[in-house]
Amino acid sequence: MPYLEVDRVTKRFGMFTALEAVSxxxxxxxxxxxxxxxxxxxxxxxxxxxxxxxxxSGTIRQDGRxxxxxxxSERDFGIVFQSYALFPNLSVADNVGxxxxxxxxxxxxxxxxxxxxxxxxGLPTQGEKYPAQLSGGQQQRVALxxxxxxxxxxxxxxxxxxxxxxxxxxxxxxxxxxxxxRLGVTTIMVTHDQEEALTMADRIVVMNHGRIDQIGTxxxxxxxxxxxxxxxxxxxxxFLTGRVAGPGRITLGDGLAIDCSHTMTPGSEIRVCLRPExxxxxxxxxxxxxxxxxxxxxxxxxxxxxRATLRASxxxxxxxxxxxxxxxxxxxxxxxxxxxxALPADRLRVFAGEAAG
Amino acid sequence: xxxxxxxxxxxKASSDDIVMRAGIAVVLILLALFVAAPLWTLLSKSFHxxxxxxxxxxxxxxxxxxxxxxxxxxxxxxISLLTTAIVVPLAFxxxxxxxxxxxxxxxxxxxxxxxxxxxxxxxxxxxxIYLFGNQGMLKQLLGGGEIYGAGGIVASxxxxxxxxxxxxxxxxxxxxxxxLYEAAEALGASxxxxxxxxxxxxxxxxxxxxxxxxxTLVLTDFGIAKVIGGQFNVLATDVYKxxxxxxxxxxxxxxxxxxxxxxxxxxxxxxxxQKRQVSLLSARAVPYAPKRQRGRDALLFVFCLVIAGLxxxxxxxxxxxxxxKRWPYNLxxxxxxxxxxxxxxxxxxxxxxxxxxxxxxxxIGAIAIFTxxxxxxxxxGFHLVRNLVQFLATLPMAVPGLVLGLGYIFxxxxxxxxxxxLYGTLAILVIxxxxxxxxxxxxxxVTALKQLDAEFEAVSASLxxxxxxxxxxxxxxxxxxxxxxxxxxxxxxxMTTVSAxxxxxxxxxxxxxxxxxSMDESGFNAAAAAMAMCIVFVSLATRxxxxxxxxxxxxxxxxxxxx
Numbered sequence: 048m049p050y051l052e053v054d055r056v057t058k059r060f061g062m063f064t065a066l067e068a069v070s071x072x073x074x075x076x077x078x079x080x081x082x083x084x085x086x087x088x089x090x091x092x093x094x095x096x097x098x099x100x101x102x103x104s105g106t107i108r109q110d111g112r113x114x115x116x117x118x119x120s121e122r123d124f125g126i127v128f129q130s131y132a133l134f135p136n137l138s139v140a141d142n143v144g145x146x147x148x149x150x151x152x153x154x155x156x157x158x159x160x161x162x163x164x165x166x167x168x169g170l171p172t173q174g175e176k177y178p179a180q181l182s183g184g185q186q187q188r189v190a191l192x193x194x195x196x197x198x199x200x201x202x203x204x205x206x207x208x209x210x211x212x213x214x215x216x217x218x219x220x221x222x223x224x225x226x227x228x229r230l231g232v233t234t235i236m237v238t239h240d241q242e243e244a245l246t247m248a249d250r251i252v253v254m255n256h257g258r259i260d261q262i263g264t265x266x267x268x269x270x271x272x273x274x275x276x277x278x279x280x281x282x283x284x285x286f287l288t289g290r291v292a293g294p295g296r297i298t299l300g301d302g303l304a305i306d307c308s309h310t311m312t313p314g315s316e317i318r319v320c321l322r323p324e325x326x327x328x329x330x331x332x333x334x335x336x337x338x339x340x341x342x343x344x345x346x347x348x349x350x351x352x353x354r355a356t357l358r359a360s361x362x363x364x365x366x367x368x369x370x371x372x373x374x375x376x377x378x379x380x381x382x383x384x385x386x387x388x389a390l391p392a393d394r395l396r397v398f399a400g401e402a403a404g
Numbered sequence: 405x406x407x408x409x410x411x412x413x414x415x416k417a418s419s420d421d422i423v424m425r426a427g428i429a430v431v432l433i434l435l436a437l438f439v440a441a442p443l444w445t446l447l448s449k450s451f452h453x454x455x456x457x458x459x460x461x462x463x464x465x466x467x468x469x470x471x472x473x474x475x476x477x478x479x480x481x482x483i484s485l486l487t488t489a490i491v492v493p494l495a496f497x498x499x500x501x502x503x504x505x506x507x508x509x510x511x512x513x514x515x516x517x518x519x520x521x522x523x524x525x526x527x528x529x530x531x532x533i534y535l536f537g538n539q540g541m542l543k544q545l546l547g548g549g550e551i552y553g554a555g556g557i558v559a560s561x562x563x564x565x566x567x568x569x570x571x572x573x574x575x576x577x578x579x580x581x582x583x584l585y586e587a588a589e590a591l592g593a594s595x596x597x598x599x600x601x602x603x604x605x606x607x608x609x610x611x612x613x614x615x616x617x618x619x620t621l622v623l624t625d626f627g628i629a630k631v632i633g634g635q636f637n638v639l640a641t642d643v644y645k646x647x648x649x650x651x652x653x654x655x656x657x658x659x660x661x662x663x664x665x666x667x668x669x670x671x672x673x674x675x676x677x678q679k680r681q682v683s684l685l686s687a688r689a690v691p692y693a694p695k696r697q698r699g700r701d702a703l704l705f706v707f708c709l710v711i712a713g714l715x716x717x718x719x720x721x722x723x724x725x726x727x728x729k730r731w732p733y734n735l736x737x738x739x740x741x742x743x744x745x746x747x748x749x750x751x752x753x754x755x756x757x758x759x760x761x762x763x764x765x766x767x768i769g770a771i772a773i774f775t776x777x778x779x780x781x782x783x784x785g786f787h788l789v790r791n792l793v794q795f796l797a798t799l800p801m802a803v804p805g806l807v808l809g810l811g812y813i814f815x816x817x818x819x820x821x822x823x824x825x826l827y828g829t830l831a832i833l834v835i836x837x838x839x840x841x842x843x844x845x846x847x848x849x850v851t852a853l854k855q856l857d858a859e860f861e862a863v864s865a866s867l868x869x870x871x872x873x874x875x876x877x878x879x880x881x882x883x884x885x886x887x888x889x890x891x892x893x894x895x896x897x898x899m900t901t902v903s904a905x906x907x908x909x910x911x912x913x914x915x916x917x918x919x920x921x922s923m924d925e926s927g928f929n930a931a932a933a934a935m936a937m938c939i940v941f942v943s944l945a946t947r948x949x950x951x952x953x954x955x956x957x958x959x960x961x962x963x964x965x966x967x
Contacts, residue, residue, distance in 0.1 A: 055410035068410065099862050101415040115411075118418030119865035126866045132859035136881045136964050146867030177964035197867060 048111060050075040050233050051096070051201065056105030058091050058257075065091045066102065067257045073250075076231045078224065080244035083254035084280065089237045090205060092254070096235065097203055098122050110200055125194030129206040131186050133178040139165070139189050140174035146197040164192040167226065184215040191223070195230070202227070204236040208243060220247055241281045245269065253277045275398040278320045285326075285366040287319045288400065297397070300364045305337040305390060309397040316400030323354060325394040326368035328378065328386065337390040341366075343382050355380070357388065417785070420871040424783040431776040432789055435796035437823070438839045442811030443803065449814050450657035463658045473655075476637040477662065483554060483638065484622040487561040491569050491618050492611065494562075498711055499573035501704035504580075504603070506696045508705070514574070516712040518567045519719055522943035524900040524917045527936045528563040529631040530929065531721040532556050534731060541732050552634030560628045563718055565621050566711075569614045576610020577603075580692035595697075613677040616670035623666055624804030626903045627917075631924055639663050640903070643806055647907065653814065660807045671802035719940070726934035742938075747923050747931040750911075754919035755938050761830060761915060762898035765837040769845060770891040773838070774883065777849035778875060782861050801843035805903030808840050813907045828910035836908055837898045845890045852886030853879070885958060892950045896943050 049072035058066040066088045073079050081089035094100040096107055098119040107115050114122050133142050144161045152160075165171050168188035178186055187207060194202060207223070208216045224247050227234050238244055244251045245265040253260045253268060253276075261273035272278035279286070289299045291311045298304050299319065311317055331338055341357040344365070353370045368388065370380060378386065417425070453459045467473050498517060502510055520528065535542050536551035549555065580603070588598045604611075626640040633641055639659055647656035725731055729738045745751035780793055800808070816827045826832045856879065864874040880887070902917045909918055916939050924932035 057410060097862070097866065098415075099865075101413050104412045105410040115413050116416045118416060118421060119862065120418045120420060120868055120870075121416075122866075124866055126863065128857075128859045128863070130857050130859060132857040132863045134860065134878045136878060136962075145864075146869060149867070149869045149873060177966075179964060179967050193863075194866070199866075 049073060050077075050110055051235075052106075052108040053092070053096070054106040054108070056092070056095055056102045056107065058088070058095060058100070059103045065257050066095070068105070069254075069257075069259055071252055071259060071262060073233060073235070075233055078227050078234045078236070078247060078249045080248035080251045081235065081237045081254060082241060082244040082251050082281070083239065085239060087254040088257040089239075089252075089254050091257075093203055093205055093235060093237050096201075097124055097126060123199055124201040124203050125197065125199035126203040127187070127190045127194050127205065127207045129209055131178075131190040131210075133186055133190055133193070135178050137177075138174065139170070139176050139178065139181070142178065142189055143174075143192045143196055145193060150197070160196065164196055167195075168192045169222070182215075183211050184219060187211065187219060188222075191226070195232070200233065202232045202234040204234065206237055206239070209238070209240065216243075223247070245281070253280065255280075272320070272396060275318055275320070278396060278398070283323050283367070285321045285323060287321070287364050287366065289317050289319050291315050291317055300359075303339060305395075306392045307337075307395045307397060308392065311397065311399065318398045318400055320396040320398065321366070321390055321394055323367045323369040325391060326357075326366065327389040327391055328368070328370070328374060331387050331389050335389045337392060338387055339389075340385055340387050342385050343380060346380070346382055353380075415785075418865070420865065421784055423870075423872065424779050425786050425789075427775070427779045428783060428786060428789055428793060431779060432793050432796070435793060435842075438835055439796050439799055439803075439808075439842070442808065442815040443799075445815040445818075446657050446660055446807065446811040449654060450661050453654060463654045467655065467658045467662075472637070473642060473659070476639055476642045479554070479637060480623055480639040483557055483561070484619045487558050487565060487622045488615055488618040490558070490562050491565045492573075492614055494711065495566055495569040495573050495614065496607075496611070497704070497707055498566075499570055499577050500603075501708050502574055503577040504692070504694050505701045505704045506694055507701060507708065513708050513712055516715055517570050519715055520563055521567045522896070522900070522947070523719065523722075523940045524902055524920060524936060525560075525564045525625050525627040526631050526902065526917070526920050526924070526932075527722050527940070528560040528718050529556065529628045530924065530933050530936065531718045531725075532560050532632055533929070534721050534725045534933075539732055550634070552632060553636040556632035556634075557629055557636065557638070560632055561622045561625065563715065564625065564628060565618045566715070568621060569618050572614045572617060573607065573610055576607040576613075578692075580606055582690040582692045585692065609677040609680040613674050616673045616677070620667050620670045620804070624663060624806060624903065626806055626906065627921070630921060640806055643810060644906065647810065647813070656810060657814070660810045663804055664802075664807050667804050667807075668802045722933045723937050723940075726930055726937045728930060731930060741930040741934040744919070744923075744931060744935065747926070747928040748919060750914055750919065754914045754916045755935070755942075757830070757913055758899055758916035758939070759942065761833050761837065761913075762895045764830075765834045765898045766891045766895035768834065769838040769841075769894045770887050773842060773845045773890060774849045774880075774887050775875075777846055778853060778879060781850060781853045782871070797846045798843050800839055800841070803840075805840050805901060806906075809836065809904035809907040812836055812904070828908075828913070830913050832908055833905055833913060833915070836904050837901065838894065840901065840904045841894055841897045845894060848886055848890050848893070849883070852883045856882060881961070884961060885954070888950065888953065888958065892946060895946055899939055899943055899946075 051073040053069060053071050055068045055070055056066055057064065057068050069088070069092060081092060083089045091100065095102040098114065098117055101116065105115070106113060109123065134145065137145070140161050143164050144157050147157045147160060161174065162171065165174055168191055170185060170188055170192070173181065173185065178189065181189065191207070204223075208219055211219065220243060236247065245268070248265060250262060250264055251268045252262050255276045261268060261277045263271075263273075268277060268281055272281065275286070278284050287299055289297050291309065291313050292298050292304055293313050295306060295308060296304055297307050297309065297317065297319065307319065309317070327335075339359055341359045343355050344358045345356040347354045347356075352372060353375055355368050355370055356365065357368055358365050374380070380386075450463055451458060451460060453462070501507055502514055507513065532551055533556070534540060536546055536556070537543070540551065551559075584602050584606075585598065588602050593601065624640060626644065629636075629638045629641045630644070639662065643656050643659045643663065646652045646659060726741050727737045727739070728734070729736050729740070740746070776793070776797070780790055780797070783790065812832065815821060816823055816832060818824065826835070860874060860878060861871060864871060900917060902921065905915055906918060906921070909915055914922075916935055920932045920935045920939075923935060
């Protein structure tokens with residue numbers, strides 16, 4: 048039985064529908080990310096799960112118990128907000144022990160638990176300080192320790208890293224993930240940062256306009272996006288327009304026919320997606336399928352690789368491709384150079400023409 | 405696929421929700437009893453005759469057809485307009501000097517300008533009488549003119565309203581974006597042009613607000629017209645005469661409601677202006693830093709010196725006169741005027757009563773009003789009741805003290821009211837004072853609460869800590885400075901207020917500010933001045949104590965703010 052089940056949860060604010068019949072289930076011990084642009088409903092869903100802003104309709108079951116109508120205080124979760132919401136007038140130790148104190152535990156037990164937690168988040172000596180004296184990353188860890196203090200069954204993280212600078216963020220990603228694995232606590236994290244979701248989550252729930260577009264492992268989300276929105280939102284993507292020619296055949300731009308598996312009816316407008324790193328350059332022969340010549344229009348140096356803008360005359364399309372530095376050297380790539388590329392049929396994803404955003 | 409309809413969710417109230425809703429319900433009942441009901445009684449009284457029969461608009465028709473009463477209405481209007489026309493430009497220049505110029509001693513100038521707030525409005529009127537009255541030192545300067553009447557009222561009102569208007573304009577003028585000025589200068593605009601196109605538009609909502617506040621202050625003030633008005637009647641003195649003098653409650657109610665109309669109007673205009681003013685300054689704005697301009701700064705310095713000097717003279721005259729044996733014939737100094745038993749049988753009693761009343765109103769008010777604001781801000785659901793409480797919390801701002809006081813007599817003096825026992829007690833003075841000054845205290849509390857992280861309550865609920873615990877452990881300690889501000893605000897106003905309590909005091913609950921009026925009425929001018937000075941000293945001591953507390957105890961308690 049899943050640990051958390053969300054069944055057709057809808058949330059309306061007056062005329063506006065923030066969540067439209069959202070359903071998903073989360074296994075015990077899983078780390079799940081809600082990913083999407085701002086306004087997609089991910090935070091609304093998190094707050095419904097916490098009971099902070101209850102859904103209009105639908106059911107939420109946690110550990111076999113229907114919690115749909117329960118106030119937050121009667122549910123079982125710990126939460127970390129983007130602002131951390133640390134109590135500024137209490138010391139770090141008092142913040143962490145805040146939830147323990149009201150459970151009438153003996154003072155010595157609370158003290159022991161607080162130092163255990165501070166050690167767990169790597170702040171064993173900071174208990175006497177006030178939050179204002181800590182760095183952003185340290186505050187974030189205190190908030191995490193406070194949320195974990197009462198050993199909740201579910202840990203909710205609402206954009207916990209977005210207030211931090213890039214370096215601290217990258218380090219904390221690994222730390223949070225490691226901590227979650229060790230404790231085995233079922234965790235939901237809301238984020239708009241696809242890299243964060245890809246590196247941290249067991250499964251990602253991609254949301255758009257109050258609906259779930261796709262649920263899957265990071266590899267599935269990246270490699271087999273279920274919609275043009277997901278394809279566009281996660282990672283970089285080339286979008287080429289085309290038309291279905293027949294079973295297994297499509298035409299790109301103004302007429303190049305290529306192989307591609309799809310389920311569309313012939314004649315329908317489509318969008319064809321390909322990751323820049325999937326554009327094939329090496330090992331192209333007369334027999335390579337989906338092959339055509341391009342001219343390199345621009346090269347953007349990005350450190351370990353270059354992003355090239357490629358123009359083709361037949362079909363008349365523009366696409367980007369990632370070339371490793373190695374490949375640049377081997378093929379002597381430069382702006383203005385013409386070369387043959389191929390679009391690997393198994394890497395192409397086809398979506399209906401209108402739907403894509 | 406046939407799917408069953410997803411079930412609608414009816415959120416269950418938590419124990420916190422229930423406690424908070426009960427709290428809000430109590431707040432609603434109290435505000436209904438002590439704000440709404442008295443005003444409603446006043447309104448209803450104006451449509452009934454002395455035998456409590458419904459007479460429709462009869463009272464109003466009688467009002468309009470009584471020339472003396474209409475004369476007061478006209479008097480009140482033009483006096484308020486004239487005072488506003490004098491005070492606002494003066495205060496604007498003064499505020500401009502404090503915020504936009506480079507002057508030595510700015511802090512001192514600001515402090516001196518705020519002194520009149522410490523005194524009851526009667527004090528400037530008494531000083532005017534000492535200077536220009538029948539035995540005035542400078543009476544000759546008026547030629548054959550009289551200070552008793554319109555001239556004296558306007559002169560005293562200018563002094564009384566100046567600090568109130570100044571505070572609004574200082575706020576408006578200090579919210580300026582340096583970048584706008586740099587852009588204007590880069591575009592080659594002259595100083596004059598910058599003043600007209602940047603400075604003035606930036607402060608326009610502050611100006612609107614100041615104009616309305618000043619107009620309402622003059623219109624509804626009772627003390628000044630009472631002391632120096634002579635035969636010149638205004639609305640505020642009419643209310644008093646109708647009710648206390650002639651026991652004509654119905655006509656008193658009508659005049660009270662007429663007084664309420666412009667106050668309500670200016671209340672809404674002021675709110676509109678305040679909202680606009682705040683939104684002018686974005687988070688990215690760069691605060692304005694004044695630059696030296698020798699000629700302008702010198703002129704402004706002289707101007708401020710003159711105004712501050714006048715303020716000190718007027719306060720000083722009252723202080724000096726309170727120490728004089730027999731003005732103006734025997735100018736030797738004495739403390740005899742502070743021997744209040746010789747002038748009024750209650751002696752020093754009123755001052756102690758005032759202190760007790762102010763302390764109670766401030767202590768109870770600060771705790772109750774802050775708690776009520778917290779309940780309102782942090783509770784979930786219960787929208788209708790919360791909106792009602794919100795409305796009743798902002799209502800007192802629009803109600804002049806005199807009108808509220810009148811409502812209180814009508815409501816609590818009625819023998820059929822079970823709360824009748826409150827009439828004539830200290831309790832009713834305390835309650836009335838809290839109700840009268842509720843709005844500013846409430847807004848102060850709400851502003852402080854809005855600065856807190858909105859998720860404290862969510863975190864607290866997730867940790868299963870009851871909200872009242874978090875209120876005591878987190879919310880109150882963080883908001884302590886605001887709570888202290890509310891305390892001082894209520895205390896200072898309770899010490900100086902006259903208008904509401906003039907109808908409500910009994911012989912044994914006479915307040916210091918009322919003792920000033922009654923001794924002045926009995927001709928003991930020096931003793932009245934002495935009592936007024938006592939109020940000034942208490943107010944001053946309160947402010948200094950507040951400052952001291954902020955620097956010492958509060959700073960220690962708020963250590964955690966330091967980085």
